[in-house]
Amino acid sequence: MAPFGIPIGVWINAFLTICILSFLYKDNPFFRFAESLFAGMSLGYYIGIVTENTLKPNLFRPMINDFWGNHNFLLVIPMILGVMLYFRYIRKIAWLARIALAVYIGYYVGVYLMQKLHGDILFQARDTIVPLTMGGIEAVWNVVIIVGVFSVLVYFYFSAEHKGALGRVSRVGIWFLMISFGASFGYTIMARISLLMGRFSFLVNTWVRPMISG
Amino acid sequence: MRTSCLVIISIVLVLAAGGAWSQGMSGFPATELRAVDTPSDGGGSIDLEWEGEGLQFVLIMRATSPGGEFETIGDAIASDGSYTDMRLDDQTDYYYRLAYPAGEDTLLGAVAGPAQSKTNWFRSYRKNALVLTALMFILVISYVTQARKGKRLFIRRISGLSAIDEAVGRATEMGRKILYIPGILSLSEIQTIASLSILQHVSKLTAVYGTDIEVPNKDPLVFSAARETVKQAYMEAGRPDQFKEEMVTYLTYDQFAYAASVTAKMVRERPATNFLIGSFFAESLILAETGQSIGAIQIAGTADIPQLPFFVTACDYTLLGEELYAASAYLSKEPVLLGSIKAQDVVKAIIMVTVGAGIVILAFGSNIVRDVLFTR
Amino acid sequence: MKIQKLLYIDRRIIYLLVAIGALIPIIRPIGLPVVPSAPVQGLFERVEELEPGDAVMLSFDYGPSSEPELNPMSAAIMRHLFMREVRVMVVAIFPLGGVQIAIREVARITSEFDLEYGVDYVNLGYKDGGQAPMKAMGVSIQDVFPADVETTPTEGMPIVEDVRNYGDIEVVITLATGIIGEWWANLVNAQFGVDVAVGCTAVSAPKYYAYLRSGQMIQRGLQ
Known part of the structure; x- marks a missing residue:
C-alpha cells in the first residue's frame, strides 16, 4: 500500500507527528489518541526489548542450554531476586520484595559511589589545582575556575547559616550557577530547534516533497 | 663407524653453538629477565622486566614449558626494560626469554619463569579513592x-x-489537586530516593488538609515505592481511610511518552500545584513550561545540572542540586539523611582545603597534591 | 514598558514564528558553512591515529527524539572508522529506540563498504541495566553479549573472540542522550582507562566540558 506513491509507514508517521504537534494549538482528541498510542507502544516495546536482548540471552538461554556448566546455575539467584520484586502484589509475602529491592539499590549505590568518587570528585578536584603563577589570559581563567569552584561549594555547604563572609561568598556562588544555567539554556534552545527541524525535515522531505514531485 | 661419526659431528655442533652463545651473550643488550604477575589488575597479564641499554630491538618469546617451543610474541626497545604480556590464561605457567637478532644470527637470553597471571583483589594505585x-x-x-x-x-x-x-495550602484553598512528579530515573538514583522522602512530607500535608494528590510514574520500581510512601504518610497522618491506590499511578517507560501523558494530564486536570522533584532530562522544560502555562504553582528540585535552568526559569521555586538532598533531610529529620548531609559537608570542607593547599603548593613548584589526587 | 508587552504575546504566535524560521532552511537551504570545532577536530585526529585492525566500540545511546542531532554524527564517525579499516563493535545502552537506530544506521553505512560481518564489525544490540553491563564489559564483552542483535551466538565470531574487553579497545565512542555519556566517562574511562569520546545532544554539552578539561574524555564529539 502506497497512496500517492508514498509508503504507508510514512503516512502513519506523518499523521502521528501532526497529531502531537496539534497540542501546540490546544488539547484535542487527535493529540490524545497519539499520546495514548505512544505511551502504550513504548511500554510494550520496552518489555519486548528487555525480554529479547537481556532476559533471553543472558538468563534463560544459558540456563536452558547448559545449567551446570560455566556456573550458569548461579543465574538462579538473580532470577529469584527479579521474581521477588513482584511479590509486592501478594499481600502475605510482600515483605520479600524489599530484599530484592535492597540488593538492587545496594548494587547501584556501590557502583555510583565509586563512579562519582573515583570518576568525578578526585578527577575534578585534581583538575581544579591549576597554576596561577603564569601570566596572560590563562591565569585569569584559572582564577575564574578557582573562585567558581570554591564559591559554589560554599553555597552548597549546609552546616552553617549563610551570613557575613560566608553569605557573601555563597552569593558569588549563586552568580556562577546562574551564569552556567544561562549557557545551558542557550545550548538547549539550539537543541530544541534541531529536534523540531528533524520532524519538519521528515514532513517536508520524506512526505510532502515526494508527493508533489510524484 | 657410522655411529662414531654422528657422535663426533654432534659434539662439534654443540661446541660451535656454545661458542656462538658465549660470543652472543657478550653483545646481548638485555640481561636479568624477570617475569611476574602484573600487580593490581584483573588477571590475564604478566609483567616482564630486564636490565638493558641501547636502542636495539629485542624480541620477546614465550613458552609454556622451559624446554618447550618458544614463540615470538612481541618486541621492545632494550633500554625500555619492560613489557607487559596480556591476554594470558590465569593459573598457567609461562616461561619467557629475550632474543636479539644480531646480523643473521638470533642470540637467545636466559629463560625466566615460571610465572602465572592472576586476578588481584586490590588495585593499589587507587588508595586515594579507598581513603576517601x-x-x-x-x-x-x-x-x-x-x-x-x-x-x-x-x-x-x-x-x-x-x-x-x-x-500545598494553595491547592487546598483552590480545591484542586497536587501533581507530584518524582523524576524519570529508577530507585538506583539517589535523587529519586530524596524525592520520595519529600513526597512523604507532601503527602502527610495533603492527608492532614484533605487535598487530592496524584503521583504519575515512569519507573516501575519507583511506582511501587511511591505508592508505599504515600500510603505510609497517610497512615502516619492518621488518615489511612483517605488513601486511594489511584493516587499513585503508572504511565509508561518512555521518557517522551511519559512527558506527553503528564503534560496532557496537567492541561486537562489543571492541578493547582506541581512538584517536579527528582532526576529529569530533556522532558524537564516540557513539563515545567506546561505547568507554568496552566498557572500552577511549581516547586522543582533536581541535581541534574543541565535541567536546572529550565526549572529556575519556569518554576516558582527550585531546589538547586544538593539542596534537594538537604531538603529531604531537613524535612524528614531522618538520622541517616541528616548524618549523610553533615558528612558530605565535612568532605566538602576537606576537598576545599586540599584543593586550596594544592594551589598554593603548586605555586611553589610542587605537584604533590595533584599526584595524591591522581586516579586511573 | 513596551518591552513588557512581549511577555504577554500569545505563545501560539511564537510557535508560528519558530515554525517558519525552522521550515525556511528546510524548504530552501541557505547554505551556511559548517566549521569543525576544536573538539571535533581532536576526535578526527584520534581516529586518524588508529591503525587498521584496531578495535573501537560505538554505543548508540539515544532514542528517536535525538535522531536529528545524533544521526549525522553516527554516520560521519562510522564512515571515518571504516575508511581507516578499524574494527567496530556496536552496542546500545539506551533502552528505547537505540538498538533500532543502530540496526538501521549500521546497515546503511556498512553497505557503502566491503565489510564482513563478525570480522570487521558486529552489532551486539541492546543490554539492559545501564552501568551494570558497562562495568561487566571490563571483564568480558562476550559474557555480556552472548548473542548479537539478531540473536546469533557471538561465540566463534572473530571480532568478539579477539576483542575480549576494554583492554583490547582503543576508543569507546558514545552517541549519547541524557546521562549515559557521563557514565562512559566517569565509569569506563575512569576505571578501565579506555579513551572515551562523546557525541552529545546540545542540551548536555555544557556538563561535558568539565570532563573534556580534566582529560576524562578525549573529545566531546561533533557539535
Missing part, C-alpha cells in the same frame, strides 16, 4: 550515630522549604 571512601563511611556512620542518640545536627533551613507548605 573510608573517610566518608566513618563520617556518615559517626554522624548518623550522633543523630540517633538525639544530638541535634544543625542544617540551615533551605529557603524553598516554606514554599512547599504554601503550595
Whole structure:
C-alpha cells in the first residue's frame, strides 16, 4: 500500500507527528489518541526489548542450554531476586520484595559511589589545582575556575547559616550557577530547534516533497 | 663407524653453538629477565622486566614449558626494560626469554619463569579513592550515630522549604489537586530516593488538609515505592481511610511518552500545584513550561545540572542540586539523611582545603597534591 | 514598558514564528558553512591515529527524539572508522529506540563498504541495566553479549573472540542522550582507562566540558 506513491509507514508517521504537534494549538482528541498510542507502544516495546536482548540471552538461554556448566546455575539467584520484586502484589509475602529491592539499590549505590568518587570528585578536584603563577589570559581563567569552584561549594555547604563572609561568598556562588544555567539554556534552545527541524525535515522531505514531485 | 661419526659431528655442533652463545651473550643488550604477575589488575597479564641499554630491538618469546617451543610474541626497545604480556590464561605457567637478532644470527637470553597471571583483589594505585571512601563511611556512620542518640545536627533551613507548605495550602484553598512528579530515573538514583522522602512530607500535608494528590510514574520500581510512601504518610497522618491506590499511578517507560501523558494530564486536570522533584532530562522544560502555562504553582528540585535552568526559569521555586538532598533531610529529620548531609559537608570542607593547599603548593613548584589526587 | 508587552504575546504566535524560521532552511537551504570545532577536530585526529585492525566500540545511546542531532554524527564517525579499516563493535545502552537506530544506521553505512560481518564489525544490540553491563564489559564483552542483535551466538565470531574487553579497545565512542555519556566517562574511562569520546545532544554539552578539561574524555564529539 502506497497512496500517492508514498509508503504507508510514512503516512502513519506523518499523521502521528501532526497529531502531537496539534497540542501546540490546544488539547484535542487527535493529540490524545497519539499520546495514548505512544505511551502504550513504548511500554510494550520496552518489555519486548528487555525480554529479547537481556532476559533471553543472558538468563534463560544459558540456563536452558547448559545449567551446570560455566556456573550458569548461579543465574538462579538473580532470577529469584527479579521474581521477588513482584511479590509486592501478594499481600502475605510482600515483605520479600524489599530484599530484592535492597540488593538492587545496594548494587547501584556501590557502583555510583565509586563512579562519582573515583570518576568525578578526585578527577575534578585534581583538575581544579591549576597554576596561577603564569601570566596572560590563562591565569585569569584559572582564577575564574578557582573562585567558581570554591564559591559554589560554599553555597552548597549546609552546616552553617549563610551570613557575613560566608553569605557573601555563597552569593558569588549563586552568580556562577546562574551564569552556567544561562549557557545551558542557550545550548538547549539550539537543541530544541534541531529536534523540531528533524520532524519538519521528515514532513517536508520524506512526505510532502515526494508527493508533489510524484 | 657410522655411529662414531654422528657422535663426533654432534659434539662439534654443540661446541660451535656454545661458542656462538658465549660470543652472543657478550653483545646481548638485555640481561636479568624477570617475569611476574602484573600487580593490581584483573588477571590475564604478566609483567616482564630486564636490565638493558641501547636502542636495539629485542624480541620477546614465550613458552609454556622451559624446554618447550618458544614463540615470538612481541618486541621492545632494550633500554625500555619492560613489557607487559596480556591476554594470558590465569593459573598457567609461562616461561619467557629475550632474543636479539644480531646480523643473521638470533642470540637467545636466559629463560625466566615460571610465572602465572592472576586476578588481584586490590588495585593499589587507587588508595586515594579507598581513603576517601573510608573517610566518608566513618563520617556518615559517626554522624548518623550522633543523630540517633538525639544530638541535634544543625542544617540551615533551605529557603524553598516554606514554599512547599504554601503550595500545598494553595491547592487546598483552590480545591484542586497536587501533581507530584518524582523524576524519570529508577530507585538506583539517589535523587529519586530524596524525592520520595519529600513526597512523604507532601503527602502527610495533603492527608492532614484533605487535598487530592496524584503521583504519575515512569519507573516501575519507583511506582511501587511511591505508592508505599504515600500510603505510609497517610497512615502516619492518621488518615489511612483517605488513601486511594489511584493516587499513585503508572504511565509508561518512555521518557517522551511519559512527558506527553503528564503534560496532557496537567492541561486537562489543571492541578493547582506541581512538584517536579527528582532526576529529569530533556522532558524537564516540557513539563515545567506546561505547568507554568496552566498557572500552577511549581516547586522543582533536581541535581541534574543541565535541567536546572529550565526549572529556575519556569518554576516558582527550585531546589538547586544538593539542596534537594538537604531538603529531604531537613524535612524528614531522618538520622541517616541528616548524618549523610553533615558528612558530605565535612568532605566538602576537606576537598576545599586540599584543593586550596594544592594551589598554593603548586605555586611553589610542587605537584604533590595533584599526584595524591591522581586516579586511573 | 513596551518591552513588557512581549511577555504577554500569545505563545501560539511564537510557535508560528519558530515554525517558519525552522521550515525556511528546510524548504530552501541557505547554505551556511559548517566549521569543525576544536573538539571535533581532536576526535578526527584520534581516529586518524588508529591503525587498521584496531578495535573501537560505538554505543548508540539515544532514542528517536535525538535522531536529528545524533544521526549525522553516527554516520560521519562510522564512515571515518571504516575508511581507516578499524574494527567496530556496536552496542546500545539506551533502552528505547537505540538498538533500532543502530540496526538501521549500521546497515546503511556498512553497505557503502566491503565489510564482513563478525570480522570487521558486529552489532551486539541492546543490554539492559545501564552501568551494570558497562562495568561487566571490563571483564568480558562476550559474557555480556552472548548473542548479537539478531540473536546469533557471538561465540566463534572473530571480532568478539579477539576483542575480549576494554583492554583490547582503543576508543569507546558514545552517541549519547541524557546521562549515559557521563557514565562512559566517569565509569569506563575512569576505571578501565579506555579513551572515551562523546557525541552529545546540545542540551548536555555544557556538563561535558568539565570532563573534556580534566582529560576524562578525549573529545566531546561533533557539535
